[in-house]
Amino acid sequence: MKGYQREARDDDDAGPGTLQPWEALVVDAVGNVIDFWKFKRNQGRVWAVLYLRGKAMSATEIQEALGLSKGGVSMLVRELEQWNVVVRVRAPRDDVWRYAAETDLMKMVGHVITEREHQLVKSVLEDLEGALDDAKEAGADAAVIARLRRMKTLADLVDRALRAFVQTARFDVGNAFEVLADPDKVERPERRRR
Amino acid sequence: MKGYQREARDDDDAGPGTLQPWEALVVDAVGNVIDFWKFKRNQGRVWAVLYLRGKAMSATEIQEALGLSKGGVSMLVRELEQWNVVVRVRAPRDDVWRYAAETDLMKMVGHVITEREHQLVKSVLEDLEGALDDAKEAGADAAVIARLRRMKTLADLVDRALRAFVQTARFDVGNAFEVLADPDKVERPERRRR
């Protein structure tokens, strides 16, 4: 439960990076949220600079902006790529990789939910099923069995809710999931794909 | 990102506790979920035994069941009490405290959301507002300002979504949030309170 509300306004003082103070504020805020979401704080910070600056940045630029180590940036961007949260681009005449922030929230959140949360729920369901069988076999109390069933029901509900969310949110009411996108770059037709 | 999918079926082997193997399975599954939710794994395990056993247990019983230390149990139950997830009871003729699992999901989840998530969103909103002001003052690029605004919009949306969830889920469709409750103990009228 590390930092969902760090000592308020005291981490914007120094920091080794070269960010503007107000940039640092945003970047760290995103870092907190992301850290809370069980990703690495610095993953959030990297995405945040990329989004905020609005242009693809090289690893070195990221490194300097955030005051991270070379190796660290390399790892962070790879992880972010794997989560579909950042894309790696190499312009024709360019000889370094540059990274740009994904802005389609559903692309990001959806991926996380299906890859990670769903995974968790699935494994819990398996455990509960296993336990249910064993408990019956061991002649456990009927009330206990009933509670086990209820837990399983709950896990099922959550599982379905997650699926439903991911399935429907793509084509969902309003453009809530495109808030972050640059207005004149939103590709409407894209949404019908898949 | 410790344990949302630990090495599958290998933590049910030993464990110092006196739980039945199938109990351990359930307890650890809940522990994983809760750990993932940024609470302590053992908080989840304590709630799980209490729920599974279906009766109020003393600290000593919990300690033995889960193989925890005396001091640890004391801290864990206190924290769980604070989150409205466990209640401390002392029966008339009883000379020890006993703890029972809360089963009203909304009571638990709602509390967490209002106390913790909402808190996070609020602090992010403040940071973004602060950054927005500073950025304007520092004469930042218009596109950057626009992106900052979009982030703030998103934070606002999330804030409202959370509020809405907590507000409506109490009186919500179906009894999805009472899955865990003992059927003949659900107090319907209670739901209209507040």
Next chain:
DNA sequence: GTTGCGGTTCAAGACCTCTTGAACTAGATA
């Protein structure tokens, strides 16, 4: 070839959180 640069990998260590266990309080018993 060799020098320089972008990029990756990984062992070592920094950093943090959680748990333990001993010391302590309070109340009950004798």
Next chain:
DNA sequence: TATCTAGTTCAAGAGGTCTTGAACCGCAAC
């Protein structure tokens, strides 16, 4: 009063995760 048990607190240590920095690779320029 002395002694026992339930319960709390907290410093020290265990156990994790994250970051660093050095070694390394590949490629291009010289």
